[in-house]
Amino acid sequence: MTSTFYINNSDNRVVNKQLIPVINNVDIVFKSDTDIYKPTLIISNINSIENANYLYIEDLDRYYYINEKEQSQQMIYLYCITDVLMTYSNYIKELYGTIRRQSNIFDTYLKDNEFLVEGYSRVQTMNFPYGLNNQECYLLMTNGSSIIENGGDENVG
Numbered sequence: 001m002t003s004t005f006y007i008n009n010s011d012n013r014v015v016n017k018q019l020i021p022v023i024n025n026v027d028i029v030f031k032s033d034t035d036i037y038k039p040t041l042i043i044s045n046i047n048s049i050e051n052a053n054y055l056y057i058e059d060l061d062r063y064y065y066i067n068e069k070e071q072s073q074q075m076i077y078l079y080c081i082t083d084v085l086m087t088y089s090n091y092i093k094e095l096y097g098t099i100r101r102q103s104n105i106f107d108t109y110l111k112d113n114e115f116l117v118e119g120y121s122r123v124q125t126m127n128f129p130y131g132l133n134n135q136e137c138y139l140l141m142t143n144g145s146s147i148i149e150n151g152g153d154e155n156v157g
Helices: 089-093
Strands: 002-008 019-027 040-044 054-057 062-071 075-082 137-142 145-150 154-156
Touching: 019 040
Parallel strands: none
Antiparallel strands: 002 019, 002 054, 040 075, 054 062, 062 075, 137 145, 145 154
16 A cells, blocks of 8 residues: 655644645555554655655545654554544535534524524504505505505505
């Protein structure tokens, strides 16, 4: 298996990391008692990876943080952990969803126990100056203005 080593200066919470390539096509071997999520990798002693803190394994199509390096005379052991954000970034970008909580922007239509709102009806009764006739009437009141429709014949505002 081959891998590409990088220097990652991006925050761990960023989906698309800004990566600086260090070295390409490095042969790696998985240590026998390891797993794909937190692997221990073995590589030959290469000086050029000493600044690398990130790697990509092409055969697995996965990105890894290098948590620790242990160096012996002929080999380097890399203790890694999967970067799920970068590994699955294409799937994450295709997702659609509703943001339920954001610290600066509030949506009063979403239930949020940390953002208190009051919701109540405001009812005001007023007499119409010309009264209403006995025909069927509809009253629409929005933002302080009203439209009265008398049996579909006329509009009074």
